[in-house]
Amino acid sequence: MRIIDQRALPEAEITRDLESAESVADAIRTLQVRGAPLIGIAAAMGLVAAMRDDRALARATFLGRLNQRATLLGAARPTAVNLRWALERMLTTAAATAGEGSNLWERLHVEATSIWEEDRAMCRRIGEYGLSILSDGANVLTHCNTGALATGGIGTALAPIYLAHEQGRRLHVYIDETRPLLQGSRLTAWELMHAGIACTLITDATAASLMRQAKVDTVLVGADRICANGDFANKIGTYGLAVLARHHGVPFYCAAPWSTVDASLAEGDLIPIEQRAPSEVTAMAGRPIAPDGAAALNPAFDVTPSRYVTAFITDRGIVQPPFRS
Amino acid sequence: MRIIDQRALPEAEITRDLESAESVADAIRTLQVRGAPLIGIAAAMGLVAAMRDDRALARATFLGRLNQRATLLGAARPTAVNLRWALERMLTTAAATAGEGSNLWERLHVEATSIWEEDRAMCRRIGEYGLSILSDGANVLTHCNTGALATGGIGTALAPIYLAHEQGRRLHVYIDETRPLLQGSRLTAWELMHAGIACTLITDATAASLMRQAKVDTVLVGADRICANGDFANKIGTYGLAVLARHHGVPFYCAAPWSTVDASLAEGDLIPIEQRAPSEVTAMAGRPIAPDGAAALNPAFDVTPSRYVTAFITDRGIVQPPFRS
Numbered sequence: 001m002r003i004i005d006q007r008a009l010p011e012a013e014i015t016r017d018l019e020s021a022e023s024v025a026d027a028i029r030t031l032q033v034r035g036a037p038l039i040g041i042a043a044a045m046g047l048v049a050a051m052r053d054d055r056a057l058a059r060a061t062f063l064g065r066l067n068q069r070a071t072l073l074g075a076a077r078p079t080a081v082n083l084r085w086a087l088e089r090m091l092t093t094a095a096a097t098a099g100e101g102s103n104l105w106e107r108l109h110v111e112a113t114s115i116w117e118e119d120r121a122m123c124r125r126i127g128e129y130g131l132s133i134l135s136d137g138a139n140v141l142t143h144c145n146t147g148a149l150a151t152g153g154i155g156t157a158l159a160p161i162y163l164a165h166e167q168g169r170r171l172h173v174y175i176d177e178t179r180p181l182l183q184g185s186r187l188t189a190w191e192l193m194h195a196g197i198a199c200t201l202i203t204d205a206t207a208a209s210l211m212r213q214a215k216v217d218t219v220l221v222g223a224d225r226i227c228a229n230g231d232f233a234n235k236i237g238t239y240g241l242a243v244l245a246r247h248h249g250v251p252f253y254c255a256a257p258w259s260t261v262d263a264s265l266a267e268g269d270l271i272p273i274e275q276r277a278p279s280e281v282t283a284m285a286g287r288p289i290a291p292d293g294a295a296a297l298n299p300a301f302d303v304t305p306s307r308y309v310t311a312f313i314t315d316r317g318i319v320q321p322p323f324r325s
Numbered sequence: 326m327r328i329i330d331q332r333a334l335p336e337a338e339i340t341r342d343l344e345s346a347e348s349v350a351d352a353i354r355t356l357q358v359r360g361a362p363l364i365g366i367a368a369a370m371g372l373v374a375a376m377r378d379d380r381a382l383a384r385a386t387f388l389g390r391l392n393q394r395a396t397l398l399g400a401a402r403p404t405a406v407n408l409r410w411a412l413e414r415m416l417t418t419a420a421a422t423a424g425e426g427s428n429l430w431e432r433l434h435v436e437a438t439s440i441w442e443e444d445r446a447m448c449r450r451i452g453e454y455g456l457s458i459l460s461d462g463a464n465v466l467t468h469c470n471t472g473a474l475a476t477g478g479i480g481t482a483l484a485p486i487y488l489a490h491e492q493g494r495r496l497h498v499y500i501d502e503t504r505p506l507l508q509g510s511r512l513t514a515w516e517l518m519h520a521g522i523a524c525t526l527i528t529d530a531t532a533a534s535l536m537r538q539a540k541v542d543t544v545l546v547g548a549d550r551i552c553a554n555g556d557f558a559n560k561i562g563t564y565g566l567a568v569l570a571r572h573h574g575v576p577f578y579c580a581a582p583w584s585t586v587d588a589s590l591a592e593g594d595l596i597p598i599e600q601r602a603p604s605e606v607t608a609m610a611g612r613p614i615a616p617d618g619a620a621a622l623n624p625a626f627d628v629t630p631s632r633y634v635t636a637f638i639t640d641r642g643i644v645q646p647p648f649r650s
Binding site for chain 1: 526564603606622
């Protein structure tokens, strides 16, 4: 299984070949592979790669190993539900398939490929449904990276932007740099510039001022997990944008595949929020940017209550909560 | 005139001796010296240092040179009014003093020293007036740097925090890192840690989520210019905090010396906003963090309308607009 190490972008395009569940889990944990839909695909493909040498095993032993590895992969990151969704789908498929290890492995290979292909089609559908919210000349503000680098296709929140651009609509995208890991500067700017879409980087704290100056027509973000009531977790900073958008009368859309819905959670405050290392805030590219010993909080996500969301753009259409999986 | 180059903090404490108006203007422009009150003091002291070799000049020639250098210094940064306030005070003092160059220079030296001493006393008064808003156990959120490194004394927005700590009140300060130049991480964290005040760094986009969790009791910021109606300019990101504070019912205070009031401007949208180089956003410590050629907006300040401000903490007390200089 071959990945692009997203930590090195845009300075370098480094590819890695991963063969074990440990190395895939590590790639997910360290954000070499990131983006809620993509980590689901990576986990499914990673499971197939890791089980390749176990094809000769008898059914029960094969399933035992499969379960162990799925548990390992599922623990790599806690917030995005797509990871667990993809792994559960793989486990359910294996359980429902007759035969020994080699049969199961072949079927898992097909299933992982389906997850990827469905993701690609899902992105396109999100893009098509989302087209209606982007008029010619619109200024769109987005946060983090929700494009081709976060999915198996053209992205979630970026998908409508790609399709609108394809159709000749003139858009301009303000990209929040998205501290601490700068997915906006490093990844979204890279994607949009490659696609020839006009874009401008801003620091995260600049968005409010642009809204006050009426320079933002629409805010469009992704999601890592959406609860039954429509509360959702996304990259830290999303909630602040939602409040600011509401305050300034700017429509605020969340675009995500249906697999992001976790209807088992009634509301947002039940979503586990990943706390990442303080060093992501206090150092940058290995160089300290704060005094030695400074304390820092580094939640990777925040929760945006559903009432701030104008609508959810999904592969099943533009929808409103409540959601059932 | 000796300064600490604040760009190198907290990694290194580099001092520089500046003798010419050009070198002082350059130090202000490149943020070696920063903070609205401190750049006023630096400009006044810089004028004295630069005129030292002109003491032998006749009155008219001396005043001509003084005016030229004040114009140069005044153009170094456009938004903070304290810079122009201090320079105008120096020019008015020179004009009102009898005699030739040597007399004028001696008087200017006294005046610059007074500006510094008054600033120190002003900080203390802001701190004393501000004490009433900080109860024991409070969690305070602040943005940028408004402490000893931004003034000639104990700071503006940090002054009440220093005095409350001196009195034994237990405070905890959340420090916005303050992108792009990280004055929060580099300077405020350094100051508060040296003072033994509990503090935690956060990325700028984390503040909203902390407010939603009721972890912030008070927001306390400085100002670079306050208009007659109470609208004020401060570090980019301040306006967003003001909206978020209002939305969550968190008191939002602006602490600044009276010299920050520019009553000649009726309202905030008349304040000139300094646009700094995009490279401050797209690179960090000389290393690119965005693709080559990426466009970026980099306004150094934003404007917060007066209606979001609970009260202004000044050296003349806790006050409400309208203001007259």
